[in-house]
Amino acid sequence: MLKGKMLIGQSGGPTAVINASLVGAILEARRHGSITAVLGARHGIAGIMKEDFVDLTTPSVEFLENVAATPAAALGSVRLKPGREECQKVFEVFQKHDVRFFFYIGGNDSAETAYIISEMAKEAAYDFCTVHIPKTIDNDLRVTDHCPGFASAAKFVALAFMGDDRDNRALSGVKINVVMGRHAGFLTAASALARQSEGDGPHLIYLPERVFDTEKFKQDVRAVMDRLGRCVVAVSEGVADANGQPIASSGERDSHGNVQLSGTGALGDYLSALVKEAFAGDSVRVRADTFGYLQRSFPTIVSSVDAKEAREVGAFGVQHAVHMGESGSVAIKRESSQPYASRYFMTPLASVAREATEMRAEFIAESSNDVTQAWIEYVAPLVGDLPTMAGFDGL
Amino acid sequence: MLKGKMLIGQSGGPTAVINASLVGAILEARRHGSITAVLGARHGIAGIMKEDFVDLTTPSVEFLENVAATPAAALGSVRLKPGREECQKVFEVFQKHDVRFFFYIGGNDSAETAYIISEMAKEAAYDFCTVHIPKTIDNDLRVTDHCPGFASAAKFVALAFMGDDRDNRALSGVKINVVMGRHAGFLTAASALARQSEGDGPHLIYLPERVFDTEKFKQDVRAVMDRLGRCVVAVSEGVADANGQPIASSGERDSHGNVQLSGTGALGDYLSALVKEAFAGDSVRVRADTFGYLQRSFPTIVSSVDAKEAREVGAFGVQHAVHMGESGSVAIKRESSQPYASRYFMTPLASVAREATEMRAEFIAESSNDVTQAWIEYVAPLVGDLPTMAGFDGL
Numbered sequence: 001m002l003k004g005k006m007l008i009g010q011s012g013g014p015t016a017v018i019n020a021s022l023v024g025a026i027l028e029a030r031r032h033g034s035i036t037a038v039l040g041a042r043h044g045i046a047g048i049m050k051e052d053f054v055d056l057t058t059p060s061v062e063f064l065e066n067v068a069a070t071p072a073a074a075l076g077s078v079r080l081k082p083g084r085e086e087c088q089k090v091f092e093v094f095q096k097h098d099v100r101f102f103f104y105i106g107g108n109d110s111a112e113t114a115y116i117i118s119e120m121a122k123e124a125a126y127d128f129c130t131v132h133i134p135k136t137i138d139n140d141l142r143v144t145d146h147c148p149g150f151a152s153a154a155k156f157v158a159l160a161f162m163g164d165d166r167d168n169r170a171l172s173g174v175k176i177n178v179v180m181g182r183h184a185g186f187l188t189a190a191s192a193l194a195r196q197s198e199g200d201g202p203h204l205i206y207l208p209e210r211v212f213d214t215e216k217f218k219q220d221v222r223a224v225m226d227r228l229g230r231c232v233v234a235v236s237e238g239v240a241d242a243n244g245q246p247i248a249s250s251g252e253r254d255s256h257g258n259v260q261l262s263g264t265g266a267l268g269d270y271l272s273a274l275v276k277e278a279f280a281g282d283s284v285r286v287r288a289d290t291f292g293y294l295q296r297s298f299p300t301i302v303s304s305v306d307a308k309e310a311r312e313v314g315a316f317g318v319q320h321a322v323h324m325g326e327s328g329s330v331a332i333k334r335e336s337s338q339p340y341a342s343r344y345f346m347t348p349l350a351s352v353a354r355e356a357t358e359m360r361a362e363f364i365a366e367s368s369n370d371v372t373q374a375w376i377e378y379v380a381p382l383v384g385d386l387p388t389m390a391g392f393d394g395l
Numbered sequence: 396m397l398k399g400k401m402l403i404g405q406s407g408g409p410t411a412v413i414n415a416s417l418v419g420a421i422l423e424a425r426r427h428g429s430i431t432a433v434l435g436a437r438h439g440i441a442g443i444m445k446e447d448f449v450d451l452t453t454p455s456v457e458f459l460e461n462v463a464a465t466p467a468a469a470l471g472s473v474r475l476k477p478g479r480e481e482c483q484k485v486f487e488v489f490q491k492h493d494v495r496f497f498f499y500i501g502g503n504d505s506a507e508t509a510y511i512i513s514e515m516a517k518e519a520a521y522d523f524c525t526v527h528i529p530k531t532i533d534n535d536l537r538v539t540d541h542c543p544g545f546a547s548a549a550k551f552v553a554l555a556f557m558g559d560d561r562d563n564r565a566l567s568g569v570k571i572n573v574v575m576g577r578h579a580g581f582l583t584a585a586s587a588l589a590r591q592s593e594g595d596g597p598h599l600i601y602l603p604e605r606v607f608d609t610e611k612f613k614q615d616v617r618a619v620m621d622r623l624g625r626c627v628v629a630v631s632e633g634v635a636d637a638n639g640q641p642i643a644s645s646g647e648r649d650s651h652g653n654v655q656l657s658g659t660g661a662l663g664d665y666l667s668a669l670v671k672e673a674f675a676g677d678s679v680r681v682r683a684d685t686f687g688y689l690q691r692s693f694p695t696i697v698s699s700v701d702a703k704e705a706r707e708v709g710a711f712g713v714q715h716a717v718h719m720g721e722s723g724s725v726a727i728k729r730e731s732s733q734p735y736a737s738r739y740f741m742t743p744l745a746s747v748a749r750e751a752t753e754m755r756a757e758f759i760a761e762s763s764n765d766v767t768q769a770w771i772e773y774v775a776p777l778v779g780d781l782p783t784m785a786g787f788d789g790l
Contacts, residue, residue: 059787
């Protein structure tokens, strides 16, 4: 039976519940004698290479419960997709410190890192297992039904659109909201949960899975304005033209080589200008907001399903590692949507690593500017109850 | 004793609790026999001129409670500062419909509208009273200790910074958040409530009450980065240079002649570019978010003091009108901060109308890039309890 130290780290963009996974794993690990110490890596792989560790064996349960309810990554995160040389360095640190269990909470890049290191350990016949614990607001990991972190961000987006639609009813015009999601439209699509009654926004939803045509966009907005006298638009930050060129971006690239799309108002301002152009002379009020980092780190807006599952995937990963001594990635299987029920299972690291996924065609309306009922049935149980909005429009 | 119909309307930018004031007034009005009917004006003054009314005598209490908890303006709002001619038209509609009680929920422009109409009624010896019910997330009304709507927006801003500061700890760099508030920095200053421990952001707070110097800004950010290796900045959308020119704006003006500052990422993008310039070659990660309309209309993020007071100022205004038959504006007097206690009183419409106020000097640090302890003591009881953030930075 595998015995030794456990090391856990967090990677990639923060979520509202990534710390729930961390705490779920820590508390489970402390129950097993084969785990001789629980260490945390500051800033993921970057901290491992510097041997920058935090002792997680001693912090009180009370303190850990506060951590679990705190958004972002309590150990610090990193946006580093390590090459072979860096993985080798990490593996050497593991050997030096007798780390036999490695848990990496992150997205597909983190699964890839875990995979490379697990292969190195196999080659070196180092008795070791590494478990990837899924996390991403983008919901774009393969195999799993959905990703911890997504539902809480989706709840934020749904609530934001519920309030903003009321704002738009009060002072009408065109309102464009830019939602996170570079390649996958899940989070943008969650805006549809804001609709409770006929006429509720968002009235148009643009996902990165479909080509964004600026002329079609102007026509779509015009049609909604003609019908309702107001228009609320949800658009993914990642929408691109027929050539795959992002509609608007700051041009900056992060260390993964990805163009920076968040943390800039460029797309919203550009789409506003398009709409103003389309309505030239009609003095239509046009505004755009880019939801930005609030979507992934706003405290207190947490889906209860998400918080529960995030914690349980952490604990499940540890149980699997301790009992089976096998590497893998934790995934979620949905057993039922009504009432909602799920269970956890392990999938090979390679099945999650590297490539991400995107929204299935059945979730996207043929018009390319909306979602389907199948999407609502998929996402609503994850997000959970939302408040009832009421006003005097319909009276 | 004054007897007749009551008309109520909402004006200006939405808040999370303006409907609580509306419902407080409606339910109180229904208790008084001297109010023969309760009517709502769709989109404030604009609806009155078109005689676009909603019957508020009949909706159920259950429905009204849903309205009270819904953000934005349930009757619709308007951004119209009516001239003398328009006020005359409004007054004629009042006479035609035997409206004897007029309640206008809004900011200083709405108080001014109420004042002009009350003067017209006086001249015409029309037995009538009009009450202004204060509302603004900007907290910039004179006389009152604070404005309903502010504390809930302040809570949103404080929570947003709490989460974003955690995000910035996880993936360090410079993060700039642009907060609403054209001339008054109250909402931007509320970001300081996000600080719970040494080193917590926001590390720099820029208010429109002080000149914004771009060179000083770059030095300030550099100093925080040198000290902490990260920097979270709160900046008001309204910051301006020594000549009073907004640092960045889209150039568009609304119907009040105000330059459009919200609903554009221009200021955030400009300040990001300044910081990148200052750190050229050091590859510092710089991001900006503009919180936008979420600050004023996000459902569920409501200060309990704010929700209670918003409802009570509505009810108090009706009681005063019914019992005294006098026009005026409802104001809040703070009786105590620890424990928090307040009471309501009436102030002449002219004392609130037209001119707004801004943050007192005692609330702003001498450095011009922070707030004082006096500010925290003022704002903390209004916003109420905030969650405890926890991480492994300090261990």
